[in-house]
Structures are given as C-alpha cells and as structure tokens.
Amino acid sequence: MEIIQPKILKGTREFGPSEMSKRNVVMAKIKEIFARYGYDPIETPILNPAETILGKYGEEGDRLTYNFEDNGKRRLALPYDLTVPFARYFAANWKELPLPFKRYQIQRVWRGEKPTKGRLREFYQCDIDVIGTESLIAEAEVARVIATVFEELDFGNFQIKTNSRRLMNDILRAFDAPKEKSMDVIRVIDKLAKIGEEAVIEELEKLKILNAKELLKAIKPEASTKETLQKLKQYNTSEIETLLDYCNALGVSEELIDFDPSLARGLDYYTGIIYEVVSHDNLDLGSLCAGGRYDNLCGLFCKESFSGMGVAFGFERIMIAMEERGDFDDLTLNSQILVTLFDEDSISDSLKLYRLLTDASLKTEVYFEPEKLKKQFKYADKKQIPFVVIQGPEEKQKNEVTVKSMQSGKQKTIPVSQLITYLESYEQS
Amino acid sequence: MNKAKNKIRIAVQNKGRLMEPSLTYLKKCGLKFAENGRNLIVPCENSDVEILFVRNSDIPEYVRYSVADFGIVGKNVLMEKENNLKTVQELDFGKCSLVIAVPNNSKIKKLTDLDHERVATSYPRILKNFLKKQKVSASIIEIRGSVEICPSLGLADAIFDITQTGRTLSENGLKAILKVADSQAVLIQNPNSNLNYENLLV
Structure with missing residues (x-):
C-alpha cells in the first residue's frame, strides 16, 4: 500500500500539546474577562448557504471567500469573518434574545489568500459585540474590556486609539468632501501611517479635496486630548467628550484611551466611535484589536435596524507578542506529578497512590511499565513533569512515600497521609 | 451597630x-x-x-x-x-521579628537547605513572597496557631513565625536560622x- 504524505495544506496550522497549552491559557483568560463583563458565548455553523456569506465584503472579499458545491449540489461558503455570521444569527433570533444582546465568539474563519508570513487561509477570530443599544456606555464598556484584557495579559504599554466617524464626517463636510465621497477620503486617510503625509495629500488632491494640507493639519492630534478638543471646538465633539467621561469613570484613563481625529479605519459600515489598539512595545504587529459602532449591520438579514458596537481581538498577534516576551517560558503540560512503578509487586500500591492524587484533583499520571526508575525519570523530564512520586518496599512498610523534585533533584520522604497537602501547598520558585 | x-x-x-x-x-x-x-x-x-x-x-x-x-x-x-x-x-x-526556625538538631542550617522541605506558618503569604524572591521552593503548611509544635509532631521541618524574646522557640527545641522581617x-x-x-x- 502506498504511504500517504502526512502533510497539511499551505496556509493552515496545527498546534501540538505545548502550543495548545499556551493558547489555552490566553484563551481562558480572555474568556474569563468577557464573562466578567456579562458577555456570553455563541457559535455559528462553519457550513453556510453561500448567499449568507457572499456579497458582504466587496468584490475582493467574495474572491477570497471559500465557496463550493457540496454533494447535494448546494452552493456553500465558509465564514470570512465572525461579523456576518453574527449578524445573521441575531437577525434570525433577536425576538427571543435579551436586548441589548452581548455576545462573544471565538471561531476559525477562512480566506482563500495566497499564504504568506502572518497571512493564513485558516485562523481564529475573537469578537465581542453589544447590539440593540445606541448608548455610549456600550462603547465605554468595550473600552474597559479591552483595557482589562491587555492589562491582565501584561501588555504594559498599550493604547486604545479612538475617533468618531460622525466627527470625521463633520470635519470632511467643512472641507468640501460631500457624503458620497467621504468613504473614499476616509480610506485614503486610513493609509496615513503606511504611506505618509505627502502621498496622502497627493491622493486627496486626486479626489478633488482642494485644501488637503489644511485637512490633515485639522485632524492631526495635539499633545493632549484637551488641546485636540480645543482645536476642534468648531465641530461637534460632544460624543468624544461623553465617551471620555464614561471611560474615566470606568478607570480607562486618558493615558490608555487616546483621541486621535486622524484615526480612520477603512471599513465602511462604521457610523460612530471607532477603536484601534496598539502596543508600543510591538508596533511591528500593527493593531491588536479594532472595531467600532455600526448602525445597520443586520439590514441584509432583517427589516429592523439595530445599532451595535463591537471589536475583534487579534488573537494570533497577541500570541506572537506574548511569545516574544517569554510569557510562556514557565508553562508546562498538564501533568504535574508522575507516579512511578517501583517493581512488578508494587503496581497495585502505586495505582492506589495514583487514585489518591487524582481524587484530590492533582494533575497526575502513572507510568505504564515497572522499568528502571532512571527511565521513568527520563519520561518525567521529557514531559516537564515537576514531581515524581516513588514508593518502594521500605516506604510501603512505613506507610511513607518519597517525592522527588525533577528541577532540583531533591527528595523528601513523608507519610502518605501528608502527600496531598505537601503537593498542594508546594510553592515552586 | x-x-x-x-x-x-x-x-x-x-x-x-x-x-x-x-x-x-x-x-x-x-x-x-x-x-x-x-x-x-x-x-x-x-x-x-x-x-x-x-x-x-x-x-x-x-x-x-x-x-x-x-x-x-x-x-x-x-x-x-x-x-x-x-x-x-x-x-x-x-516589637518582634518574623523568623525561620528549625529544630536544634536539624540538618537545615541555612535558607537554601529549606528547598523541598515543609515549613509551617500562620503567615503563608509573607513566606511565599519571601521564598519566591530568594528562589527557594518549599511546601508551605498553613497552621492557624501554635506553629512551634509542628516540627516535633512530624508535620513540618521548619517554621516561620514571630518571636519576641526567643523563649517559645527554645522551649520547643527550636532555633532561629534567619530573620525575614521586623515587626x-x-x-x-x-x-x-x-x-x-x-x-x-x-
């Protein structure tokens, strides 16, 4: 029989136990924070009728959406992001759901891109949304969730950049950019950091914005939020001011939330406050989380219109930053204790110890063969198991057990009755 | 009220x-x-x-x-x-001191000897932070009171407790090997x- 190459597709990834242990730690932390602020999880199908997904992301997006015919000759599509599946879910279920509805969703999405470094065909997205309220408290709450996530994942030096689409449109009107042109102008302004001021001015002039230089000057942030607001006082800045007040009350201080009137974000469905999170220690990674207020996301799926606010966390980028910092250096696999088998005769006694430890919810495994202890220790080393438990005939006779630290090599013999407390109270330094 | x-x-x-x-x-x-x-x-x-x-x-x-x-x-x-x-x-x-004490005949002479041993205390947080800083691993057995009898009962190899005159320690056959903090x-x-x-x- 011919052997099949055990390969995976380009642009897909798989995660072994040590990678999964890192991802699970971060995922669990993020989920715990979402839950802390009252967000509940949902999951939507991977297989969808093609029309659910196609036609929502422009021509380019359609081209990148995985879609195919299944065995029953139906056109199907895989999710391109989590926003559209969420909009469909909400449109189908809003009558039964508590409103406003707060959900988080962490699932894989698919894009038929040419795979390059950092550009995959299959990857995770991690979204939170509040839908069914226009209150700016939703924006402030989301800012607080973002701040909590990055603080508790030890990003010391991050900022939530914010701006208002309403304010931006207000300013653009003053610079003779009518509504129908404003999205094109915003897309150009979005490239400011990437291509620089001069190139942006050139492109704006192509769009017939005459005083492009003045426009950029107007939206350039000043040294402090106060000065920026002062400069823009001829426009309506009340939305930003209220947001900053709420954020302040929630402990998201001015150092954390940075009002930047040049922040654009290219997507056209945003209608109010927008966010983009950067870590100044990981500027090369770009934005680590982004999103904003939208007014009619579900419009394609139901007659009613609902205003909502949501952001997507860049899970893979967060993982890269934490990996670079060495945050996972002390992380081990699940097992913390290995119960060894001293010899053939003591197997039952060792199994009893194994049962004792797992009954106490200590993460334990037992070796499967009564081989030389040295070989059993080697297994513990390879799995980075910090403790090995040994009970030879001498210990058995005194109802004792020996605990060996694989890190220091030190051994301690204690009564079996103290084993659980000893291990539970152990502080590894 | x-x-x-x-x-x-x-x-x-x-x-x-x-x-x-x-x-x-x-x-x-x-x-x-x-x-x-x-x-x-x-x-x-x-x-x-x-x-x-x-x-x-x-x-x-x-x-x-x-x-x-x-x-x-x-x-x-x-x-x-x-x-x-x-x-x-x-x-x-x-005034008193927070000390690590061991039985008079103990093999534990200095801080690093505590590694992998059992230490009884009513101050687990202070001890945990101290040991972490000193890079010593140990099992911290939390006991509410009369910590000084733990070594003679075979429950611990050392204790971490307050001492004023040292009398309680010596009455229980213990000696301080290290002062961690004054109080x-x-x-x-x-x-x-x-x-x-x-x-x-x-």
Whole structure:
C-alpha cells in the first residue's frame, strides 16, 4: 500500500500539546474577562448557504471567500469573518434574545489568500459585540474590556486609539468632501501611517479635496486630548467628550484611551466611535484589536435596524507578542506529578497512590511499565513533569512515600497521609 | 451597630500581646475609658472616640470596611493581608521579628537547605513572597496557631513565625536560622478616610 504524505495544506496550522497549552491559557483568560463583563458565548455553523456569506465584503472579499458545491449540489461558503455570521444569527433570533444582546465568539474563519508570513487561509477570530443599544456606555464598556484584557495579559504599554466617524464626517463636510465621497477620503486617510503625509495629500488632491494640507493639519492630534478638543471646538465633539467621561469613570484613563481625529479605519459600515489598539512595545504587529459602532449591520438579514458596537481581538498577534516576551517560558503540560512503578509487586500500591492524587484533583499520571526508575525519570523530564512520586518496599512498610523534585533533584520522604497537602501547598520558585 | 455621627472609632485587639500596650498608648493620647473587658464597643468619657475590641486578624478588615477609622495592629498581620491600608505611624511597642526556625538538631542550617522541605506558618503569604524572591521552593503548611509544635509532631521541618524574646522557640527545641522581617505595632487608617491622627488626641 502506498504511504500517504502526512502533510497539511499551505496556509493552515496545527498546534501540538505545548502550543495548545499556551493558547489555552490566553484563551481562558480572555474568556474569563468577557464573562466578567456579562458577555456570553455563541457559535455559528462553519457550513453556510453561500448567499449568507457572499456579497458582504466587496468584490475582493467574495474572491477570497471559500465557496463550493457540496454533494447535494448546494452552493456553500465558509465564514470570512465572525461579523456576518453574527449578524445573521441575531437577525434570525433577536425576538427571543435579551436586548441589548452581548455576545462573544471565538471561531476559525477562512480566506482563500495566497499564504504568506502572518497571512493564513485558516485562523481564529475573537469578537465581542453589544447590539440593540445606541448608548455610549456600550462603547465605554468595550473600552474597559479591552483595557482589562491587555492589562491582565501584561501588555504594559498599550493604547486604545479612538475617533468618531460622525466627527470625521463633520470635519470632511467643512472641507468640501460631500457624503458620497467621504468613504473614499476616509480610506485614503486610513493609509496615513503606511504611506505618509505627502502621498496622502497627493491622493486627496486626486479626489478633488482642494485644501488637503489644511485637512490633515485639522485632524492631526495635539499633545493632549484637551488641546485636540480645543482645536476642534468648531465641530461637534460632544460624543468624544461623553465617551471620555464614561471611560474615566470606568478607570480607562486618558493615558490608555487616546483621541486621535486622524484615526480612520477603512471599513465602511462604521457610523460612530471607532477603536484601534496598539502596543508600543510591538508596533511591528500593527493593531491588536479594532472595531467600532455600526448602525445597520443586520439590514441584509432583517427589516429592523439595530445599532451595535463591537471589536475583534487579534488573537494570533497577541500570541506572537506574548511569545516574544517569554510569557510562556514557565508553562508546562498538564501533568504535574508522575507516579512511578517501583517493581512488578508494587503496581497495585502505586495505582492506589495514583487514585489518591487524582481524587484530590492533582494533575497526575502513572507510568505504564515497572522499568528502571532512571527511565521513568527520563519520561518525567521529557514531559516537564515537576514531581515524581516513588514508593518502594521500605516506604510501603512505613506507610511513607518519597517525592522527588525533577528541577532540583531533591527528595523528601513523608507519610502518605501528608502527600496531598505537601503537593498542594508546594510553592515552586 | 452603626457608628454615631462625629464619632471616631479605633479598633484594637480584644486579647493577645498587643492589647495591653495598645490601651496604654490610647491613655497616653489622653483618652479616658472604662476597662471592663466585656463590651465590644467602649466610648471614651472625655472625647468622641470609641474603642472597638476585636480579633487581631480582623482589625485590618474593619478598617478596610471603614467601620473603624483607625486600628492598632502588628505590622506582621498587615503584611500578611497585603491590602492598601495607610500606616499612619509606627508605635514603638509590640516589637518582634518574623523568623525561620528549625529544630536544634536539624540538618537545615541555612535558607537554601529549606528547598523541598515543609515549613509551617500562620503567615503563608509573607513566606511565599519571601521564598519566591530568594528562589527557594518549599511546601508551605498553613497552621492557624501554635506553629512551634509542628516540627516535633512530624508535620513540618521548619517554621516561620514571630518571636519576641526567643523563649517559645527554645522551649520547643527550636532555633532561629534567619530573620525575614521586623515587626511592631502600627496605627493604620483607611486610605479614603479624611481624619487626622490628631483627631485621636485629647
């Protein structure tokens, strides 16, 4: 029989136990924070009728959406992001759901891109949304969730950049950019950091914005939020001011939330406050989380219109930053204790110890063969198991057990009755 | 019982080594009060101060909840709680040390010998932080009181406890091998309180 190459597709990834242990730690932390602020999880199908997904992301997006015919000759599509599946879910279920509805969703999405470094065909997205309220408290709450996530994942030096689409449109009107042109102008302004001021001015002039230089000057942030607001006082800045007040009350201080009137974000469905999170220690990674207020996301799926606010966390980028910092250096696999088998005769006694430890919810495994202890220790080393438990005939006779630290090599013999407390109270330094 | 308006309440030990010196201290502040030892709240005869007699380890909690404005507590108790209470001043009584002690005949001679051993204590947080800084791993057995008997009972190889004169240690066949911190009575206050220490004085 011919052997099949055990390969995976380009642009897909798989995660072994040590990678999964890192991802699970971060995922669990993020989920715990979402839950802390009252967000509940949902999951939507991977297989969808093609029309659910196609036609929502422009021509380019359609081209990148995985879609195919299944065995029953139906056109199907895989999710391109989590926003559209969420909009469909909400449109189908809003009558039964508590409103406003707060959900988080962490699932894989698919894009038929040419795979390059950092550009995959299959990857995770991690979204939170509040839908069914226009209150700016939703924006402030989301800012607080973002701040909590990055603080508790030890990003010391991050900022939530914010701006208002309403304010931006207000300013653009003053610079003779009518509504129908404003999205094109915003897309150009979005490239400011990437291509620089001069190139942006050139492109704006192509769009017939005459005083492009003045426009950029107007939206350039000043040294402090106060000065920026002062400069823009001829426009309506009340939305930003209220947001900053709420954020302040929630402990998201001015150092954390940075009002930047040049922040654009290219997507056209945003209608109010927008966010983009950067870590100044990981500027090369770009934005680590982004999103904003939208007014009619579900419009394609139901007659009613609902205003909502949501952001997507860049899970893979967060993982890269934490990996670079060495945050996972002390992380081990699940097992913390290995119960060894001293010899053939003591197997039952060792199994009893194994049962004792797992009954106490200590993460334990037992070796499967009564081989030389040295070989059993080697297994513990390879799995980075910090403790090995040994009970030879001498210990058995005194109802004792020996605990060996694989890190220091030190051994301690204690009564079996103290084993659980000893291990539970152990502080590894 | 709710605190009457304009009353200033100070929490002190209802029993234990700091009770007597705490009352002496309050008298030195000029406060006059009955010492019948039965009432939990004793009003002062010559000022708006009320004295609240409570368990030692509860004093920081009462101050944190703002049901007492001030408290007199051992620095050791405060360190173990790791809260944000404000130390108004050190009181120069109730002096003691937090030490690691082992049986006289123990093989444990220095800090690094503690590695992988069992240490009994009523101060697990202070000990954990200290050992972490010193890069020593150990099993920290939490015991509420009479920690000094643990080694002779075979429950621990060392203890981490307060000692004043060293008498309790030597009576139990123990000797200190390392001092980790000094302690004494301190006057504490809730960080949100706007009272001054002078409010206690008559």
